[in-house]
Amino acid sequence: xxxxxxxxxxxxxxxxxxxxxxxxxxxxxxxxxxxxxxxxxxxxxxxxxxxxxxxxxxxxxxxxxxxxxxxxxxxxxxxxxxxxxxxxxxxxxxxxxxxxxxxxxxxxxxxxxxxxxxxxxxxxxxxxxxxxxxxxxxxxxxxxxxxxxxxxxxxxxxxxxxxxxxxxxxxxxxxxxxxxxxxxxxxxxxxxxxxxxxxxxxxxxxxxxxxxxxxxxxxxxxxxxxxxxxxxxxxxxxxxxxxxxxxxxxxxxxxxxxxxxxxxxxxxxxxxxxxxxxxxxxxxxxxxxxxxxxxxxxxxxxxxxxxxxxxxxxxxxxxxxxxxxxxxxxxxxxxxxxxxxxxxxxxxxxxxxxxxxxxx
Amino acid sequence: xxxxxxxxxxxxxxxxxxxxxxxxxxxxxxxxxxxxxxxxxxxxxxxxxxxxxxxxxxxxxxxxxxxxxxxxxxxxxxxxxxxxxxxxxxxxxxxxxxxxxxxxxxxxxxxxxxxxxxxxxxxxxxxxxxxxxxxxxxxxxxxxxxxxxxxxxxxxxxxxxxxxxxxxxxxxxxxxxxxxxxxxxxxxxxxxxxxxxxxxxxxxxxxxxxxxxxxxxxxxxxxxxxxxxxxxxxxxxxxxxxxxxxxxxxxxxxxxxxxxxxxxxxxxxxxxxxxxxxxxxxxxxxxxxxxxxxxxxxxxxxxxxxxxxxxxxxxxxxxxxxxxxxxxxxxxxxxxxxxxxxxxxxxxxxxxxxxxxxxx
Numbered sequence: 119x120x121x122x123x124x125x126x127x128x129x130x131x132x133x134x135x136x137x138x139x140x141x142x143x144x145x146x147x148x149x150x151x152x153x154x155x156x157x158x159x160x161x162x163x164x165x166x167x168x169x170x171x172x173x174x175x176x177x178x179x180x181x182x183x184x185x186x187x188x189x190x191x192x193x194x195x196x197x198x199x200x201x202x203x204x205x206x207x208x209x210x211x212x213x214x215x216x217x218x219x220x221x222x223x224x225x226x227x228x229x230x231x232x233x234x235x236x237x238x239x240x241x242x243x244x245x246x247x248x249x250x251x252x253x254x255x256x257x258x259x260x261x262x263x264x265x266x267x268x269x270x271x272x273x274x275x276x277x278x279x280x281x282x283x284x285x286x287x288x289x290x291x292x293x294x295x296x297x298x299x300x301x302x303x304x305x306x307x308x309x310x311x312x313x314x315x316x317x318x319x320x321x322x323x324x325x326x327x328x329x330x331x332x333x334x335x336x337x338x339x340x341x342x343x344x345x346x347x348x349x350x351x352x353x354x355x356x357x358x359x360x361x362x363x364x365x366x367x368x369x370x371x372x373x374x375x376x377x378x379x380x381x382x383x384x385x386x387x388x389x390x391x392x393x394x395x396x397x398x399x400x401x402x403x404x405x406x407x408x409x410x411x412x413x414x415x416x417x418x419x420x421x422x423x424x425x426x427x428x429x430x431x432x433x434x435x436x437x438x439x440x441x442x443x444x445x446x447x448x449x450x451x452x453x454x455x456x457x458x459x460x461x462x463x464x465x466x467x468x469x470x471x472x473x474x475x476x477x478x
Numbered sequence: 479x480x481x482x483x484x485x486x487x488x489x490x491x492x493x494x495x496x497x498x499x500x501x502x503x504x505x506x507x508x509x510x511x512x513x514x515x516x517x518x519x520x521x522x523x524x525x526x527x528x529x530x531x532x533x534x535x536x537x538x539x540x541x542x543x544x545x546x547x548x549x550x551x552x553x554x555x556x557x558x559x560x561x562x563x564x565x566x567x568x569x570x571x572x573x574x575x576x577x578x579x580x581x582x583x584x585x586x587x588x589x590x591x592x593x594x595x596x597x598x599x600x601x602x603x604x605x606x607x608x609x610x611x612x613x614x615x616x617x618x619x620x621x622x623x624x625x626x627x628x629x630x631x632x633x634x635x636x637x638x639x640x641x642x643x644x645x646x647x648x649x650x651x652x653x654x655x656x657x658x659x660x661x662x663x664x665x666x667x668x669x670x671x672x673x674x675x676x677x678x679x680x681x682x683x684x685x686x687x688x689x690x691x692x693x694x695x696x697x698x699x700x701x702x703x704x705x706x707x708x709x710x711x712x713x714x715x716x717x718x719x720x721x722x723x724x725x726x727x728x729x730x731x732x733x734x735x736x737x738x739x740x741x742x743x744x745x746x747x748x749x750x751x752x753x754x755x756x757x758x759x760x761x762x763x764x765x766x767x768x769x770x771x772x773x774x775x776x777x778x779x780x781x782x783x784x785x786x787x788x789x790x791x792x793x794x795x796x797x798x799x800x801x802x803x804x805x806x807x808x809x810x811x812x813x814x815x816x817x818x819x820x821x822x823x824x825x826x827x828x829x830x831x832x833x834x835x836x837x838x
Contacts, residue, residue, distance in 0.1 A: 121507050129510045129719065137504050144497050147481050149672035150489045185545020185674075188701045188718035214701075221700040306719060312509035314545075314674050314721025340581040341548045341574075358548035359489065359666060361674025361721065 126442035127456040133310030159354035168372035184316035187304040209256035255287035258445035260420030310460040315364040486802035493670025519714035528732035544676035547664040569616035615647035618805035620780030670820040675724035
């Protein structure tokens, strides 16, 4: 089959080293490796050590593996909320986090603004909120919250835990891990891997909270509650048989990222996003969906393509480019472009040239 | 690395076609395929249709995909039990199913017998039990419950749902799907695939029960509750981004199994297990751990190797054979041998010859 450059924001194009790593994995028997071996513990440790180096994850954070980021939403609510969470909602994914709290019979509250917007001014968090859920990068709308907003939430709500959904922004953002308590991502976006693995980082405050809920006989889930995860992770093990191949590939891609250097990955991300936003700002037919330049995501860029959506999609496909559809109701009027480490400058230049070439 | 024939009961040796299917998957862009495409729906449908053909799954069953079989234990308890489940416990995995019900704040009961044994005579199920959890094949001990026992439970408890853990027995058993309500497996055992995917089959009685719990405002979980799964599965979709590559590989391996024919797979399984049990029964130093021949698993065969465990392990390894360790406390006195479709007759003959050759 004719493969296009895949700009959909997840699952996105594989990181270019993945196929080689898969070949090595088969040669070394990784796909059938038992998760109760020293070799598996080495794979676990390689991911954790690599992430600490790549993202500057401090020692008071623990790293756990789940089936998906959806699962992590659920585990966060089960383990860190007795009754009340508070959610900043500005798109489909931040809303889903809120809804999951409802489905788990908690009493979440939310501050909701329309798709494409952020949260201006001071955010009044209601009394008694145990956890604030923040979606750093709304994959549905291309809005990224400024890191300073998380810091402000932290300063104003020192007693609440802060959970950051960084599903479609990591490894790009340069987070200060003291400003929140748990953060998570899935591997099929910025890390360029096949889907089927979520990565969940929690600090010691989260461990304490989950243990506290357990002493109150509140169910924190079973095989994937935080204390069970922790008891295994200190031995570089996992409670159940995990996606071992996925973990191996993640460790290898993180090592590739570290060799390339996170600074260089960040700079290239910014260069490519600037290219595309400039093209959209100057385009006669299209525009950037997110108006406020301070809220524009560097990693998921949403173009308002209006009535030309179908035509420009076909045109891009003819150039070997697969754009991502607009999300949900915006499917016929927007296109989304992932800007992940796997997308090269040359691919972004081709994308921008193609958009500029497009005529009605 | 020097690869041995892997007889550990999970993750076990890959089915011999898997590496080729992975190569094709990369060629066709499956590892980065969006789960909201027609192509993905085709992959979903191929697994479901293939399973229906392979195992004779009736139309009133639905097929869902999870991260692991551990997750399915949890989802069964959340979705099908308001208060009381009942568990037949005869090893570590059946016990874990019971414990998960406890962790989810239900009030499970159990009938427990020692490792290596089954359940003799009539089983008195307490009043008010909503679901009976049966582990068809105890991977820890090598005991397989006769299918007739499930039928008897069904006849005597028509109002209870019956959940069958077939993690390490499928695709071998010829189940009558009218005799239970939900059954599940993970792909890294009998299906010879990389770990990271659980497969959950539920009938319409399960759907009704989960819907009933929801009307009572009992939490059935969030993205992976039965009604949400069902709303997606009727469109051959999945609630969250699943392990798409794993699902693709499962569909291909099931197609391979169907071409080979389930009857022939079953006959070969029986031939190989007979070979090994005969060798153990006649061996001067070893014996089969499960005494009762009617309870002996055809797919996970446990050898009592006593003080010779370490020596025979090394001897087998020198012949290119990797046995599975005994489970838990039996690690130093037993070995476990998976007998899955991927293990050839020739490999089993080599295993038996090697065991017979072993001298102190």
